[in-house]
Amino acid sequence: MANKVRIGIIGAGAVSDYHHVPGIRLDPRCELVAIADPNEALLQQRQKDWGPTRAYANYEDLARDPEVDAVIIATPNFTHLAQTLACLEGNKHVMCEKPLGLSFEESAQMFRAARDRGLRHMTAFTYRFAPSMRYVRHLVKSGALGTPRHFRSQRFLDWPETSWGWRQYKKLAGAGDLFDMTIHRIDFSQDLMGPIKSICGAVAQFAPRDKTVDGQPCAPSEVDDWSSLIGLFDNGATGVWEGSTLMKGHHNNGFGYEWAEVNGSEGSAAYQLTDPNNVILGKYGGTMEKVPVPKEFLVIPGSPRDPTQGVPSTVFRYDLVWEFVSAIVEGRDAVPGFDHGATAQAVADAVLESFEKRAWVEIQADLG
Numbered sequence: 357m358a359n360k361v362r363i364g365i366i367g368a369g370a371v372s373d374y375h376h377v378p379g380i381r382l383d384p385r386c387e388l389v390a391i392a393d394p395n396e397a398l399l400q401q402r403q404k405d406w407g408p409t410r411a412y413a414n415y416e417d418l419a420r421d422p423e424v425d426a427v428i429i430a431t432p433n434f435t436h437l438a439q440t441l442a443c444l445e446g447n448k449h450v451m452c453e454k455p456l457g458l459s460f461e462e463s464a465q466m467f468r469a470a471r472d473r474g475l476r477h478m479t480a481f482t483y484r485f486a487p488s489m490r491y492v493r494h495l496v497k498s499g500a501l502g503t504p505r506h507f508r509s510q511r512f513l514d515w516p517e518t519s520w521g522w523r524q525y526k527k528l529a530g531a532g533d534l535f536d537m538t539i540h541r542i543d544f545s546q547d548l549m550g551p552i553k554s555i556c557g558a559v560a561q562f563a564p565r566d567k568t569v570d571g572q573p574c575a576p577s578e579v580d581d582w583s584s585l586i587g588l589f590d591n592g593a594t595g596v597w598e599g600s601t602l603m604k605g606h607h608n609n610g611f612g613y614e615w616a617e618v619n620g621s622e623g624s625a626a627y628q629l630t631d632p633n634n635v636i637l638g639k640y641g642g643t644m645e646k647v648p649v650p651k652e653f654l655v656i657p658g659s660p661r662d663p664t665q666g667v668p669s670t671v672f673r674y675d676l677v678w679e680f681v682s683a684i685v686e687g688r689d690a691v692p693g694f695d696h697g698a699t700a701q702a703v704a705d706a707v708l709e710s711f712e713k714r715a716w717v718e719i720q721a722d723l724g
């Protein structure tokens with residue numbers, strides 16, 4: 357490896373621009389050296405916006421590039437498995453966007469391939485990095501809330517009812533809100549409470565989404581606009597999750613509404629995406645009140661990010677790259693890894709199975 361970790365990005369779309377490139381810019385231990393995307397016009401634009409890099413129309417060329425040490429994969433969901441396997445074959449560490457694959461089987465295959473090659477692997481579960489989420493986790497793990505008994509999350513977005521592009525076709529996305537949004541909340545609930553044991557799920561489609569934003573007809577959506585589950589954790593705690601992208605009035609400058617809380621035997625703590633530098637805390641007999649997140653939880657350890665800069669609901673996302681690069685330079689597992697991506701996927705798959713069968717489903721997440 358060169359002096360700096362040389363990073364390649366596959367998929368030069370929205371999330372690379374919003375999270376990953378600012379994260380790379382902030383981290384003096386790494387540099388962006390190559391990008392791959394089949395959209396030639398976008399590649400040219402990114403060369404202007406992100407600075408000069410090697411540019412490839414095919415991801416296979418980036419996966420073979422010997423001067424790339426690590427890859428961030430931020431492409432439509434159906435491409436994650438093949439791209440990850442190609443990058444691992446090229447001996448590169450991989451951070452891949454969520455959902456890791458289209459199914460638990462795909463995600464577990466990605467985990468085993470990275471583990472067996474001794475390469476670093478990370479799932480881009482962004483919200484684990486929110487200061488308030490990190491502090492809620494600390495409160496749960498330190499016992500400050502007593503025994504955790506209950507988890508709740510709600511994620512509502514007010515998006516247009518027009519086409520969602522690749523995100524609305526099963527073969528390309530796997531599922532809708534469930535794989536796009538609720539899977540994050542499944543992940544962080546397991547990080548807070550431990551593994552989910554069994555669930556009962558439901559999904560619904562509210563709109564056909566058969567027109568593009570500019571009014572052209574298109575094939576209707578095949579995926580859910582609303583996803584929900586109730587579940588039981590291994591430790592005996594209960595959980596309730598709900599999300600939708602079509603909740604009118606919840607636009608809030610694109611940030612939507614997000615609430616997640618843990619209720620324990622002695623106290624409760626809540627996280628909100630829209631106020632990530634504060635938590636809401638309450639103790640038995642008291643009232644839930646806003647409390648600032650202590651300074652040491654505002655960035656992940658070592659991150660050079662100044663938490664007073666930028667929009668709080670956006671900037672914590674830059675710490676993902678810090679964690680990925682730290683795992684590479686320190687020779688340790690990145691957190692969350694592909695194992696976390698796969699176990700969240702097992703639960704998300706079970707939501708679809710449960711709804712189809714109208715039955716509770718036991719979670720099977722044997723990573724092999």
Ligand SMILES: NC(=O)c1ccc[n+]([C@@H]2O[C@H](COP(=O)([O-])OP(=O)(O)OC[C@H]3O[C@@H](n4cnc5c(N)ncnc54)[C@H](O)[C@@H]3O)[C@@H](O)[C@H]2O)c1
Binds near residue numbers: 369430481536
């Ligand atoms: N972690 C998060 O909070 C978060 C947020 C948004 C999106 N995502 C995930 O990131 C991924 C990308 O989402 P997005 O919003 O950036 O989508 P997008 O449609 O804006 O961008 C996807 C890009 O991938 C490119 N692409 C398509 N096929 C490719 C291929 N075979 N090789 C290389 N590039 C290819 C497209 O041309 C496009 O530029 C998805 O898996 C999504 O679920 C995660």
